Amino acid sequence: MNSTAVAPRDTGVLVVGACQAGIQLACSLREYGYTAPITVVGAERHAPYQRPPLSKTLLHAETSPDAIALRSEAFYADHGIRLVLGERIIRVDRGDGGAGVAYAHSGRSFAFDRLALTVGARPRRLPVPGADLAGVHYLRDADDALALRAALAEAVDVLVIGGGFIGLEVAASARGLGCEVTVALADDRLLERAVGVPTSEFFLDAHIRRGVRVRLGAPPVRLLDDGHGRVRGAELPDGSVLTADLVVVGIGAVPRTELAEQLGLTVDNGIVVNEYGLASDGTTVAAGDCVACPPPVDLPDGPARIRFESVNTAIEQAKTAAALLADRPVPYWAVPWFWSDQYDLKLQVAGLSTGHDRYVVRGEPDTEKFAVLYYRGGHLVAGDFVNRPADFLAVRSALAVGRTIPPEAATDTTVPLKKLIADDPRQAVA
Amino acid sequence: MPKVTYVSDAGEVRVVDGLVGDSVMQTAVRNGVPGITGECGGVLSCATCHVFVDEADLDRLEPVSGLEDEMLDGTVVDRCPNSRLSCQIKLSEELGDLRVTTPEAQE
Ligand SMILES: Cc1cc2nc3c(=O)[nH]c(=O)nc-3n(C[C@H](O)[C@H](O)[C@H](O)COP(=O)(O)OP(=O)(O)OC[C@H]3O[C@@H](n4cnc5c(N)ncnc54)[C@H](O)[C@@H]3O)c2cc1C
Ligand code: FES
Numbered sequence: 001m002n003s004t005a006v007a008p009r010d011t012g013v014l015v016v017g018a019c020q021a022g023i024q025l026a027c028s029l030r031e032y033g034y035t036a037p038i039t040v041v042g043a044e045r046h047a048p049y050q051r052p053p054l055s056k057t058l059l060h061a062e063t064s065p066d067a068i069a070l071r072s073e074a075f076y077a078d079h080g081i082r083l084v085l086g087e088r089i090i091r092v093d094r095g096d097g098g099a100g101v102a103y104a105h106s107g108r109s110f111a112f113d114r115l116a117l118t119v120g121a122r123p124r125r126l127p128v129p130g131a132d133l134a135g136v137h138y139l140r141d142a143d144d145a146l147a148l149r150a151a152l153a154e155a156v157d158v159l160v161i162g163g164g165f166i167g168l169e170v171a172a173s174a175r176g177l178g179c180e181v182t183v184a185l186a187d188d189r190l191l192e193r194a195v196g197v198p199t200s201e202f203f204l205d206a207h208i209r210r211g212v213r214v215r216l217g218a219p220p221v222r223l224l225d226d227g228h229g230r231v232r233g234a235e236l237p238d239g240s241v242l243t244a245d246l247v248v249v250g251i252g253a254v255p256r257t258e259l260a261e262q263l264g265l266t267v268d269n270g271i272v273v274n275e276y277g278l279a280s281d282g283t284t285v286a287a288g289d290c291v292a293c294p295p296p297v298d299l300p301d302g303p304a305r306i307r308f309e310s311v312n313t314a315i316e317q318a319k320t321a322a323a324l325l326a327d328r329p330v331p332y333w334a335v336p337w338f339w340s341d342q343y344d345l346k347l348q349v350a351g352l353s354t355g356h357d358r359y360v361v362r363g364e365p366d367t368e369k370f371a372v373l374y375y376r377g378g379h380l381v382a383g384d385f386v387n388r389p390a391d392f393l394a395v396r397s398a399l400a401v402g403r404t405i406p407p408e409a410a411t412d413t414t415v416p417l418k419k420l421i422a423d424d425p426r427q428a429v430a
Numbered sequence: 431m432p433k434v435t436y437v438s439d440a441g442e443v444r445v446v447d448g449l450v451g452d453s454v455m456q457t458a459v460r461n462g463v464p465g466i467t468g469e470c471g472g473v474l475s476c477a478t479c480h481v482f483v484d485e486a487d488l489d490r491l492e493p494v495s496g497l498e499d500e501m502l503d504g505t506v507v508d509r510c511p512n513s514r515l516s517c518q519i520k521l522s523e524e525l526g527d528l529r530v531t532t533p534e535a536q537e
Binding site: 027031050052053056068069070071072074075078079311312315339341346348387388389390392393394397416418 | 459460461462464469470471473474475476477497500501503504505506
């Protein structure tokens, strides 16, 4: 195949990455009336599936990746979406106007008029000696989850490195399977980047109550070999040793930006896109975990761009990118939200609490049913909710329409938050 | 094979063959039935799978759980007496065919 070949104009959109964002992008293109061909190429062998169950139900139930498929096989055919699985794109060549050809590892090639990158992220590798021993697991895709599930069935002492969502969900699942579990992390609090202090403290207590040991500010400096190439534990910064026959590393994810870099796109902790999902070349679109985009809500003095890993963000960004490709551009402006399930605890988070200057706690954290509402300059900006789904929905809707909930009234749990939604004082004062 | 009939807010009807064990939400999403989003995949986190169940089918369903009941209070289109979250309705041979109407909006 001639690598300088330029695609004819009827080859349509090529979506690289066949998961939450890629499938949504393809579906939304059809919904928005796009009629040219759509090809979605994915590196994984499984039909596109949901990732959230991988750290939850899939670890302790005999569920197969098929059971968490995003769409049925027939769906793709019915909607004229060509799905190619098990092919990793390793190079893209481009001619004029954005059209080009993408090459897979196998040598197969895919011509396109427009390119969409929905390549997601890969787990951050543990940068310490011993990290490549047998018995050290990462969790990103279905194959990782199946391998971890098999390992958990045999494990006695599990060490989870990292105190983010994946680490804590794995800790909860492993505990549910009867393992001894220790969580060791570098940060001084759990879920540091995702929730506020009261919610972090609650999760610390809740995991300890369920028998998990937590070592804050104690990132393992070395994993120990049992003499046969298998992990037997980890050494902490103070020289103490934790015994473990299974180690799960959950220390964050790194956006997959190599194709973007090869194409010369601007990359800064993710493929940089504008509010329409358009990359720096003015023709490629990108969405999901691989993307750094302008914050989708007002963030005075906040970062110029954020990368937000959640199902909702992947879906909303994919819709935005599809709308652009279908010539119906609408800027991405939505309240980001996500959830996490650990034991019988349902956490839901709405909005971005970055830079809040006040919070109120609604309900008693010890009852394992409470909410934290965050304010910045008197405006409601976010909330964390533990087993309070109605409050979550009330805050998500209030934020979506730029309204607020008076902090003083919010602490009265006898009044539903929905009844307290009020005009934002910002508007009232103006 | 249980069939689910989805009626849109505008009155369009889609009949889909469901698989025993799948939920009414999964059956809709996997087959591209508009009107049901199901962002959280059925774990009672998103409330984007709200439906109105046909009165004739309502009594045959498992009762609403505490969490579902709370979520129903926060759906985008206000709850009605026959409102359910469709991810909580599992298809079975005993239950047989179902008919639901989807609300005007989910988000
Ligand atoms: C274990 C786990 C649990 C989670 N739980 C939650 C949760 O409870 N709630 C929540 O809101 N979010 C959760 N998330 C986050 C959420 O799943 C992600 O934000 C979402 O999947 C991002 O979708 P994406 O399509 O951008 O990326 P991905 O899901 O990573 O998909 C990218 C796809 O692209 C493929 N790909 C990459 N490069 C290439 C290439 N060169 N050629 C071909 N294919 C390629 C990859 O193989 C992958 O399948 C969880 C994530 C994980 C890993
Ligand atoms: S699918 Fe999310 S609550 Fe039903």
